[in-house]
Amino acid sequence: MENTKWSCICKTVVGDTHLRKGTPNQDAEQWATLSGEVAVSVLAISDGHGSERCTRSHIGSKIATEVAVDLLGKFCQSIHTRGIELKDPKDSASPAVLQNSIKLGIRRELVPAIIQAWSRRVLEDLQKNPIEFELSPEEKFLPYGATLIAVALSKNFGVFLQLGDGDILVVEEDNTVVHLFQEEGAKIGDETNSLCQKDPAKLFQTEYQVYSPKLNSIQGSDPECVEVQASTPKNVPQKKFAPKTILVSTDGYSNAFSSDESFRKSASDFSQMLSTEQGQAEVQRSLETWLREYSSFSGDDVTLGLLYRHDSENAVEQQNLPANNQPVI
Amino acid sequence: MSNRPGGELAKRPLQFFWLCDCSGSMRGQKIQQLNFAIKEAIPAMVQVANSNPNVAVQVRAITFSSGAAWHIGTATEIQNFVWTDLTASGATDLGKALDLLCDALDINQMPERGLPPVVVLVSDGNPTDNYKAPFERLIRMPWGGKSVRISIAIGDDADLDVLQQFMGGDPRENRPLVAKNAQDLVNYIKWASTVPLNAVSRPASRPEGSSSTAHIDIPKPPPPTTGPIDPSSVF
Numbered sequence: 001m002e003n004t005k006w007s008c009i010c011k012t013v014v015g016d017t018h019l020r021k022g023t024p025n026q027d028a029e030q031w032a033t034l035s036g037e038v039a040v041s042v043l044a045i046s047d048g049h050g051s052e053r054c055t056r057s058h059i060g061s062k063i064a065t066e067v068a069v070d071l072l073g074k075f076c077q078s079i080h081t082r083g084i085e086l087k088d089p090k091d092s093a094s095p096a097v098l099q100n101s102i103k104l105g106i107r108r109e110l111v112p113a114i115i116q117a118w119s120r121r122v123l124e125d126l127q128k129n130p131i132e133f134e135l136s137p138e139e140k141f142l143p144y145g146a147t148l149i150a151v152a153l154s155k156n157f158g159v160f161l162q163l164g165d166g167d168i169l170v171v172e173e174d175n176t177v178v179h180l181f182q183e184e185g186a187k188i189g190d191e192t193n194s195l196c197q198k199d200p201a202k203l204f205q206t207e208y209q210v211y212s213p214k215l216n217s218i219q220g221s222d223p224e225c226v227e228v229q230a231s232t233p234k235n236v237p238q239k240k241f242a243p244k245t246i247l248v249s250t251d252g253y254s255n256a257f258s259s260d261e262s263f264r265k266s267a268s269d270f271s272q273m274l275s276t277e278q279g280q281a282e283v284q285r286s287l288e289t290w291l292r293e294y295s296s297f298s299g300d301d302v303t304l305g306l307l308y309r310h311d312s313e314n315a316v317e318q319q320n321l322p323a324n325n326q327p328v329i
Numbered sequence: 330m331s332n333r334p335g336g337e338l339a340k341r342p343l344q345f346f347w348l349c350d351c352s353g354s355m356r357g358q359k360i361q362q363l364n365f366a367i368k369e370a371i372p373a374m375v376q377v378a379n380s381n382p383n384v385a386v387q388v389r390a391i392t393f394s395s396g397a398a399w400h401i402g403t404a405t406e407i408q409n410f411v412w413t414d415l416t417a418s419g420a421t422d423l424g425k426a427l428d429l430l431c432d433a434l435d436i437n438q439m440p441e442r443g444l445p446p447v448v449v450l451v452s453d454g455n456p457t458d459n460y461k462a463p464f465e466r467l468i469r470m471p472w473g474g475k476s477v478r479i480s481i482a483i484g485d486d487a488d489l490d491v492l493q494q495f496m497g498g499d500p501r502e503n504r505p506l507v508a509k510n511a512q513d514l515v516n517y518i519k520w521a522s523t524v525p526l527n528a529v530s531r532p533a534s535r536p537e538g539s540s541s542t543a544h545i546d547i548p549k550p551p552p553p554t555t556g557p558i559d560p561s562s563v564f
Contacts, residue, residue, distance in 0.1 A: 016383055017531045049534045052546040145536045165534065191475075194536035251534070255341055255442045262336025269334030282332065290333050297338040299383030299531065 004155040006033075006041035009274075009283055010305035013291040015252055017299035018050070026050045026058045026146075027250050027303040030065035032073060040076040044068035044150040045303045047166060047250040049194065053133075053142055059125060060118075060144030064195060067117040068150040068161070075110045076152045076159060103208050106159060111204045114148070114161075118195050138198065145196035149248050153307055158243070160207040163200060164192040167254050169267035171245040177264045181205040192251075211242040245271035246307040252300030253291075274308040340385040342440040343447070343529055344404060345374075345522070346433070347390040348426050350452035350483075355417035359453055359483050359564060362511045364414045366518035371410060373523045378407045381530035384444065389433065393426035395419035423456040423491070427463035434472040444529050445545065446476045449521045450495055453483040453564070464494065477529055477545050479521045480505040483514060484564035511562035512554040520550045 014025035026048030034040045046064040048057025082101055122144045131143055147164030160168055160180055168180040193203040247267045257263040273279030287304065295302045349363065378386040387404035391397055392415060400415065432438070434446060467473040480492035482505050492505035506521070508514035528547045 017381070020380075021531065047534065049536060051534065054536075142536065147534075191537040192534050197536050256338050257335060257442070258337040258339035259441055262338070266335025273332075273334065286332070293333060294335075294338065297340055297383055299341065299381070 004309060005039070006153045006307050006309055007280075008033075008041055008043055008305060008307050009280075009287060010043060010045070010303070011287050011291055012045075012250075012301065012303035013288060013295055015295050015299055015301040018301060023050065024058050025301045026061055027252070027301040028058070028061035028065045028146075029303050029305060030069045031305065032069050034073045034077065036077055038077050038080045038154050038156075040073055040152050040154045041307060042069045042073045042076070042150070042152045043248060043305045043307055044072070044148065045166065045248055045250060045305055046149070047147045047164070047192075047252075047301070047303070049145040049192070049196075051145075053139075054145045054196075055131075056125070056143040057146050060122060060141075060195065061146040063118055063121045063125075063144070064114075064146045064148045065150075067114055067121065068148055071110060071113050071117060072150050072152045072159065072161070075105065075113075076154065076157075078105075079157065099208070099210070103206075106161075106206045106208060107201075107204075110159075111161070111201050111206065114150075115195065115200055141196035143196075145194045147192055147194060147250070149250075151246055151248055151305075151307060153246070153309075156211055158207075158209040158211065158246075160209075162205045163203055164194050165251040167247075167249050167251070167263075169247040169249075169264060170243045171247070171267050171271040173242060173244055175244075175268055175271065177267045179264065180207060242309070244309055245274055248305040248307075250301065250303040252298045252302040253294055253304055255298035255300060256294035256302070257297075270306055271308070274306065280308075339442075340383055341442055341444050342385045342387055342404075343444040343526070344433075344439065345386055345388045345407070345526060346430060346446065346448045347388070347400075348423075348430065348448060348450040349390060349392050349400065349415055350421060350423075350454065351392045351394040351415050351417045351419070352421040352454055352457075353394070353418050354421075354454050354486070355483070357417075358511070358562075360415055360417040362514050362562075363451060363483070363518075364412065365511075366515045367522075368412050369515055370519045370522040371407070371412060373519055374407050374410075374526060377523045377527045377530065381527065384530040386526060386530075391426045391429050393422050396422055397425035397429050399429065420457040421452065421454045422458040423450075423452065424458040424460035424463045427460060427467055431463060431466050431470060431473060434467070434470055434476065436471050439472050443472075446472060447525050447529055448476050448478045449518075450478070450480040450492065451483065451518070452480070452492065453487050455486075455488040456491055460491065468497065477525045477547070479525060481514070481517050481521060482507045484509065506550055507553075509564060510554060510558050511564075512558065514564075516551050516554065524548055524550070 008031045010029045010031055012027045012029050029045045031043040044065040046061035048061035050057055079102055122141055147166055149166045150161045152159040162181050170178040247270060254263050273283055291302045386407040388407055388410045389404050390400040392400045478496050480495050482492055489505055493500055496503050506517040508517050525547050528545050
């Protein structure tokens with residue numbers, strides 16, 4: 001299990017409604033595998049709003065995925081350094097201190113850095129190509145409005161970020177499907193939180209998970225604390241297995257299903273397929289066709305990313321790496 | 330058999346509601362013209378639905394006079410929708426109609442993954458019951474607040490303030506449509522039953538709170554009828 005790796009398949013298709021209106025795909029996707037001290041796979045997807053005044057949301061979503069993959073990747077690689085700096089072998093509280101440091105780092109460093117980088121790139125684009133209609137100062141980012149979902153996974157931990165609509169489904173080792181941020185993210189109609197809103201940092205939802213070398217996952221805990229915590233009933237965290245597959249999607253995907261049950265079933269089905277080389281090949285081969293079928297029901301652009309774990313003995317080397325997705329670090 | 334992952338796929342449901350005033354003042358030409366206008370609009374609604382194959386347009390109708398009732402209570406796909414003529418008598422209990430609408434828009438009654446509902450209110454008078462509390466209830470409901478609400482006044486006696494309140498939004502941009510004659514009514518009913526429907530059927534997400542006045546971009550309604558008008562068709 002030491003050679004646990006994550007692979008990714010990700011595609012996006014323009015929505016049926018957008019095809020009829022002649023508008024571009026406003027979703028974007030980007031992923032990278034970063035080597036180094038900590039090997040990390042990072043995936044980001046974004047849904048540009050596409051409403052009347054969000055005329056450049058396809059650019060906003062592309063910028064969002066680029067800065068998220070870059071900065072989330074760098075942040076994850078810094079986690080190792082944080083561990084060395086903070087860990088005092090004599091202090092039994094160190095793992096908790098490390099956990100808190102990382103959680104605080106996500107909210108206080110990573111999220112603001114993503115927003116800052118996105119805003120800077122948007123302003124650069126605006127300077128090069130001034131907008132064709134009047135905007136009040138507080139609306140300057142509106143034409144580029146977009147959501148963001150980003151996931152980073154190593155063999156030891158996972159970082160999850162979400163701003164606005166879209167979904168993250170985590171398929172656990174026992175095939176149960178967990179819908180991350182479901183309650184907080186539930187919205188009615190087509191309004192969503194967005195990078196273009198005032199103070200979007202407070203609208204981000206974040207999660208940090210630690211995976212043990214045995215692939216047992218203790219959410220928000222450290223693998224070295226498992227036994228200590230297990231012997232302290234008040235502090236026993238809920239044990240669960242590490243994820244097998246993580247599905248991330250823009251809302252054009254979930255809106256295609258007749259029910260939440262049908263939607264969640266798709267994550268189990270994908271996970272099942274991705275557990276074999278034959279299934280991985282079929283997903284690679286058929287994903288675009290399936291996405292077009294989903295889009296014919298939701299009418300919207302559909303972006304779907306699948307991160308799946310495989311171990312060295314049945315590893316699929318980087319055959320799944322899309323040609324246009326190169327590591328950014 | 331397809332290996333496509335996931336369960337059943339479905340078009341996104343779009344609920345459309347007519348709220349029709351059937352009070353005594355609507356008796357005669359007004360109710361006849363309203364029945365005619367709605368029947369005229371149905372083929373155009375079918376056309377809009379067919380041009381948005383990812384959407385299932387489902388129509389219902391509430392009438393209000395002395396009390397309120399479901400005229401067509403089953404959400405019926407527009408392709409199968411048949412209008413049954415209304416008759417008029419009694420008071421103008423708009424509040425009771427809004428209560429029925431609120432019950433239908435309850436989050437537990439509405440389909441999952443639905444598009445914002447469209448509600449078209451047609452009236453020629455003043456509410457005779459307490460409409461304010463049901464209206465407050467409506468706009469505070471998750472689906473009520475997101476609904477696209479259009480109001481059409483028939484003749485000059487309708488309470489435009491109430492109809493404006495029902496529509497919400499910026500009164501400089503969203504005004505009730507005032508049908509002063511039969512042709513206006515046909516034009517406005519056709520617009521209200523097709524253009525907002527089309528706009529809602531082609532969803533474009535937007536930042537939350539970006540516009541409190543118009544959460545769906547809806548093209549402007551047609552202007553009132555100009556030119557010679559048959560005096561007998563004036564309301």
